[in-house]
Amino acid sequence: MADDGGDEVDATGCWVSLFSGGKDSSWALYRALEEGLNVTHLLTVHPEGDSYMYHVPATRLAELAAESIGLPLVDVEPGAFGTDAATDSGAQGDREIEPLEAAIRELRTELDCELVGVTAGAVESEYQTSRIDGLCNRLGIELFAPLWQRDPVALGEAMIDAGFEITIVQVAAYGLDESWLGRTLDAAALAELQELNEEYGVHVLGEGGEFETLVTDAPHMERPIRLEYQTEWDGTRGRLRITDAWLGEH
Known part of the structure; x- marks a missing residue:
């Protein structure tokens, strides 16, 4: 996992920002831009109901934020999560990461440069970060998480x-x-x-x-x-x- 504490990150390829419009994902995006990372797209997940993985309220306003920031937004809609209820929080988290990974894989084929990483706004949640880290490992890309374990x-x-x-x-x-x-x-x-x-x-x-x-x-x-x-x-x-x-x- 890369952060802004001295680890080198690849600034030559494309980066996708996992973005809800909330403060944490917005700070991760801001820090990535400050570091000179080539963020080409924002990606917003719109969960159905409560979610263990994602920021839920007001995610539809991410479209306005993206317009203000000047970056295209990719939406992952609620229907992407399917209808089968997960049996526990771990299973739900695993299920919820699947449409995000599918969206990134699809976006990867449309980019004009090589996808090298994603940004995320996790602070302390091992539950969330371990799943995003696993996604990055499967895709062979980096994770830029500048809030991770910061005060x-x-x-x-x-x-x-x-x-x-x-x-x-x-x-x-x-x-x-x-x-x-x-x-x-x-x-x-x-x-x-x-x-x-x-x-x-x-x-x-x-x-x-x-x-x-x-x-x-x-x-x-x-x-x-x-x-x-x-x-x-x-x-x-x-x-x-x-x-x-x-x-x-x-």
């Missing part, structure tokens, strides 16, 4: 310092109430998340699904994403129901 507070600070505008679109953890929905992940929010981590064990970057995000602006985006939404809250968890989204102007 979450330092990562959050780096994203904010770089100019990422990060909107919280879903929360599902004790200690996170309705006021967090639609909130910007800024320095003040990061400090509060550190306190919640100490008190309740909430991961500072929401790695365990405690919260999900959408990057609405960043240095590698030409135009910001603007949102209209309503909040849905059931007393313990909630999400933004986005009613409209468009690219604005800086």
